[in-house]
Amino acid sequence: MQAIEIKPDIWWVGAIDWSMRSFHGYLTSRGSSYNAYLILDDKITLIDTVKEPFAAEMLERIASVIDPAKIDYIISNHVEPDHSGSLPCLLQYCPNAKVFTSLPNGQKGLLARYGELPYEGVKTGNTLSLGKRTLQFIATPMLHWPDSMVTYCPEERILFSNDAFGQHLAANRRFDDENDPAILMQEAKKYYANILMLYRQQAQAAMQALAGLDLDIIAVGHGVLWRSQIPKIIAAYQKWSTDTLEDRAVVVFDSMWHSTEMMAQTIADAFTEKGLPVGYYDLRVDHISDIVTDILTSKYLAVGSPTLNNQMMPNVAAFLCYLKGLAPKHRQAFAFGSYGWGGQSIAQTETALQEAGCDICLEKIRIANVPTAPQLAAIRDKVKNL
Numbered sequence: 001m002q003a004i005e006i007k008p009d010i011w012w013v014g015a016i017d018w019s020m021r022s023f024h025g026y027l028t029s030r031g032s033s034y035n036a037y038l039i040l041d042d043k044i045t046l047i048d049t050v051k052e053p054f055a056a057e058m059l060e061r062i063a064s065v066i067d068p069a070k071i072d073y074i075i076s077n078h079v080e081p082d083h084s085g086s087l088p089c090l091l092q093y094c095p096n097a098k099v100f101t102s103l104p105n106g107q108k109g110l111l112a113r114y115g116e117l118p119y120e121g122v123k124t125g126n127t128l129s130l131g132k133r134t135l136q137f138i139a140t141p142m143l144h145w146p147d148s149m150v151t152y153c154p155e156e157r158i159l160f161s162n163d164a165f166g167q168h169l170a171a172n173r174r175f176d177d178e179n180d181p182a183i184l185m186q187e188a189k190k191y192y193a194n195i196l197m198l199y200r201q202q203a204q205a206a207m208q209a210l211a212g213l214d215l216d217i218i219a220v221g222h223g224v225l226w227r228s229q230i231p232k233i234i235a236a237y238q239k240w241s242t243d244t245l246e247d248r249a250v251v252v253f254d255s256m257w258h259s260t261e262m263m264a265q266t267i268a269d270a271f272t273e274k275g276l277p278v279g280y281y282d283l284r285v286d287h288i289s290d291i292v293t294d295i296l297t298s299k300y301l302a303v304g305s306p307t308l309n310n311q312m313m314p315n316v317a318a319f320l321c322y323l324k325g326l327a328p329k330h331r332q333a334f335a336f337g338s339y340g341w342g343g344q345s346i347a348q349t350e351t352a353l354q355e356a357g358c359d360i361c362l363e364k365i366r367i368a369n370v371p372t373a374p375q376l377a378a379i380r381d382k383v384k385n386l
């Protein structure tokens, strides 16, 4: 396997994970890549590594350019094992290399995972001379782990951004302009929604820290590199991290005997008649990671569940638990559902929406048994009048 040169003497030496379909439960329909970068300078430097099972692929790509034993420095921007997992293996091939990581959390995290290795801690403002080039370190704590940092090379105008601006997208073409732009932005949005949505303040802080940088390339930790669409991805991060919402509705439900489904269809129709685009998600067939991607930019959210054994349906509970973790802000939300007796699920759903940070914009809608035509008409009116 060959390295790919992204600028003279700077090589992509990562690994492509074509088959991965789940990243901590996030449906990665298009696989991913773990990106590592090799800089050939007076000090030969590797930026990040790859997930441990892909160490041989990374080493083969490095060896297509230089003997891995010649690596002097390894920059570990992030402790999570999809980026650091190959460190112990790699250090067997370059035993004299030093590992630069953030202080204190990068060093603490690597030590806890891999034991004593030749670590050197760095903080925002610290620089490292490689010879002709310099690396500047910028801490980005909680974007999305306490240790996260990014590395900037001013002479090359490359930001090695690790998780920020990434996409779970396996592709053999390494740059944005070599890939379908619609798929790329959709995967970048899905990545932000599922991994970074909770960390909006940290994303804003990082955007401010990065604002003055001159950028030719954003060399991400996953997916393809940005060079032609840098303003577009930065504007998208600005929009996503400030919860700038579109007039759009998302309807999510599970159903047992189609009654809650009838309500969901009526609600979706009402939003349509109101002139809004609608995302319609049946939790029996749709994945929660796709649903939260739509919620990222949608103003309205309606969630429906029948009652099963005094509870909401397990699919709805899983979705709401995931949503609560990501903590969307200021969505206008309401709960709905049908029930045979009891009907506890609808109040439970409303409470869960509030706990997730949503504002309740409509009294919860409860229908016993099967909704009648007048009941559906009343639901339609309420939603249209929102």
Ligand code: FEO
Pocket: 078, 080, 082, 083, 144, 145, 163, 221, 222
């Ligand atoms: Fe791609 Fe936070 O690891």
